[in-house]
Amino acid sequence: MEDLGTVAWPPPEPIRTERLVLREPGTRDRAAFVELHSSPEVHTYLGGPRPRDALEREMPEVPEQWPGSFVVDLDGKMIGHVLLRRATGHRRPAAAGKLDLGYLFLPRAWGHGYAAEACAAALGWLTAALPGEPVVLTTQTANTPSMRLATKLGFTEVERFEAWEAEQWLGMRPPAVPSR
Numbered sequence: 001m002e003d004l005g006t007v008a009w010p011p012p013e014p015i016r017t018e019r020l021v022l023r024e025p026g027t028r029d030r031a032a033f034v035e036l037h038s039s040p041e042v043h044t045y046l047g048g049p050r051p052r053d054a055l056e057r058e059m060p061e062v063p064e065q066w067p068g069s070f071v072v073d074l075d076g077k078m079i080g081h082v083l084l085r086r087a088t089g090h091r092r093p094a095a096a097g098k099l100d101l102g103y104l105f106l107p108r109a110w111g112h113g114y115a116a117e118a119c120a121a122a123l124g125w126l127t128a129a130l131p132g133e134p135v136v137l138t139t140q141t142a143n144t145p146s147m148r149l150a151t152k153l154g155f156t157e158v159e160r161f162e163a164w165e166a167e168q169w170l171g172m173r174p175p176a177v178p179s180r
Helices: 027-038 052-058 114-129 144-152
Strands: 021-023 069-074 077-086 099-105 135-140 156-163 166-173
Touching (some): 021 114, 027 052, 027 099, 069 114, 077 114, 099 114, 114 144, 135 144, 144 166
Parallel strands (some): 099 135
Antiparallel strands (some): 021 069, 077 099, 135 166
């Protein structure tokens, strides 16, 4: 479990918020993962979608199943994916070796605060599991909703840089100490 070190995975119980459940991916999520990764709207700032037919052929029966990979579930259905993984080989030295927060949500889930709720819950779990661990997040500066979410989650700008023909923003969330 090199991504999250000594943290037990999956968590003994799914993470529950007021409206959502964060859980390990399962076979029932495959169609939603295909939809998520083939959506032009979802991938506007991520280099474009993957072809649906290729995803249908290549997606494993249980997609995205590794430590730090949470399906975001609303009323028994996947609406998004939150991922915490070690930023190995990152383009920016400030991010190298730190945990990186990533998230994707289906367009029908946008505008309801689900991303903020799910990411805050995942970061809360991480704070309890790995106290003192800093987290980074990278997004395009043109992705205004993602920039707002980063600020809301407590990320502050470390640097801006050019990559993939667009200005990128790298933020860091300082290490949090779990409350007792």
